[in-house]
Amino acid sequence: MAEWDANLDHIIPSSVLPPLWAKLLVGFVSLVCFARSYDGDFVFDDSEAIVNNKDLRAETPLGDLWHHDFWGNRLSSNTSHKSYRPLTVLTFRMNYYLSGGFHPVSFHVVNILLHSGVSILLVDVFSVLFGGLQYTSKGRRLNLAPRSSLLAALLFAVHPVHTECVAAVVGCADLLAALFFLLSFLGYCKALKETNKEGTHSTFWVLLSILLGAVAMLCKEQGITVLSYTVLDQLITCAVMLLAVCVGVDYLSRLSLELVDTEWGQFLKSAGQETEGGRGLNAIFDILVIGKLNVLEMVRKVLRKDKSLENTGVLRTEGLLFRMSLLALGGTGVLYVRWKIMGTGPPAFTEVDNPASFASSMLVRVHYNVGKNLADKGNQTAAIRYYREAVRLNPKYVHAMNNLGNILKERNELQEAEELLSLAVQIQPDFAAAWMNLGIVQNSLKRFQAAEQSYRTAIKHRRRYPDCYYNLGRLYADLNRHVDALNAWRNATVLKPEHSLAWNNMIILLDNTGNLAQAEAVGREALELIPNDHSLMFSLANVLGKSQKYKVCELQAVISCSECQHLTGAINEYQPVENIGWVLAASKFFLTYGKLQVICKALEVYDQRKPQDIASGL
DSSP: OHHHHHHHGGGSOSOOOOHHHHHHHHHHHHHHHHGGGGGOOOOTHHIIIIITOGGGSTTSOGGGGGGBOTTSOBTTSTTOOOOOOHHHHHHHHHHHHHHTSOOHHHHHHHHHHHHHHHHHHHHHHHHHHHHOOEEOTTSOEEOSOHHHHHHHHHHHHHOGGGHHHHHSGGGHHHHHHHHHHHHHHHHHHHHTOOOSSTTOOOHHHHHHHHHHHHHHHHHOGGGGGGSSTTHHHHHHHHHHHHHHHHHOOHHHHHHHHHHHHHHHHHHHHGGGSSSSSOSSHHHHHIIIIISOOOHHHHHHHHHHTOOOOTTSSGGGOTTHHHHHHHHHHHHHHHHHHHHHHHOSOOOOOOTTTOGGGGOSSHHHHHHHHHHHHHHHTTOHHHHHHHHHHHHHHOTTOHHHHHHHHHHHHHTTOHHHHHHHHHHHHHHOTTOHHHHHHHHHHHHHTTOHHHHHHHHHHHHHHOSOOHHHHHHHHHHHHHTTOHHHHHHHHHHHHHHOTTOHHHHHHHHHHHHHTTOHHHHHHHHHHHHHHSTTOHHHHHHHHHHHHHTTOOOHHHHHHHHOOSSHHHHHHHHHHTOOOSSSHHHHHHHHHHHHTTOHHHHHHHHHHOOOOOOOOOOOOO
16 A cells, blocks of 8 residues: 555646645645634533633632543443543643643644644645655655645645534533544654664654543543554454465455455545544554555465465564564453443443434534534524524424423523423423423412422432432422421432532521521531532521521631632622621621722622522434
């Protein structure tokens, strides 16, 4: 393949650019092509993976990233998708920190630069794939296909198939995986640098290639394919081919031909996609290019039952088995560590994960996705129009009904919301999210018994549903069923320890019923799990104030506020408590330091407001 492509390079009507200029050209073209996406917003999966992902915030310990999936859920959870991409999430977190918040421009700029970097690396990758791996006497790699490698890299840089990866922020996972995928391949090529003795290699560069492949996998799962995912397939293929030549069995000959054809096709395809094309690219390259395995000649010998292997190139790779063993062991080790971290449970994929992909027609999917995007941006009026059209096109599209019902509920159009959600659960009786949202609407309509039944049905179909337990607790609190409310909220915190609203409501309820000691214990337990939650600090400060615990050290530890800005900022953001006692408790602390303006600010911005029910959209 390499020799054929090198000869083909001469018929391409273009001048040969110096390597640096060729890379600069590819990088510039890729930037110009995708630069327009820099001012995009967060759309679709960006909302869940970035905006609503607590792993991006400073209060989440960095160590948690290694135990959470791409969406911020614990890998041990039954609802986790097992999308294990901690390095991509770490990249998002660094971007969030450096840009000072969720500013889409900085995230999009990173994607554009990553695509440019991948395109530049492909100049070298294509030069190896098309021209082979040869070095000068001084150790510099020769580019025997400068025109074709430049043309291929340019086509890759501008190809519209990469639009989603570059324009969608979550596409950073694909771009990072592609970057380290290619670096791993080029590192492996470095290991095969020719010297005076044929077949020599650098073990260091092979190991570095394995490490880069592991990094690619931690950015996105397909990154591991650069290593030895199919090394065993390659070795078995070669063994079957040799056996076919030796014994001359027609069946084995046909089998070996099919295997070779499959792997050769994968090799060709590996050059044209960002992350999903390569299956064991390093191993395939080593066998076919470095090992100089002449596939066509081998096939001809197999079909002729020729036992001569002198010209096939199979026996010219002294270090092949050692390198394959390193790749196989490295890849297996990386996969084993990943398996131990993720656990043995399979990922849970349902229609809820991506409802639009299950829609019956493309037009329905478009209306649903546009409606969801508009709703995420706060444009409810336009979102309603698109959701209604999706339901009109597919009267059984329960996910569009659910999202439309949620918007109508927020606009206080409760009767129509109830009709839509009731129809959704009638069409799909195990639709847990719709059952919970129906319960919220029924609770707002004061139909408490029906609401409780809806919540219970939702939990029946989804056992681990902390938000539903929280909403059930809110219902019980409204009905003065205090014990049931506390039990429901406790279940929510067991399933989701960082469920701040459930913790806060337990503290408030225990406080209001006079159980100050228990309220204090619950508050301290909650702050151990969510140490920087201001709403919990306020609720606990209120309990301590009622308990006559006015010591400065107590309030300082609880409020965790050596400067008044923490208090005023948190008051403005949360305002979650149902009585003003916490203001009085905090006053004693701040009066000690003469912070009268803080107390005035607290009284000024205080607003008696109950926590809202939590709805579930799709």
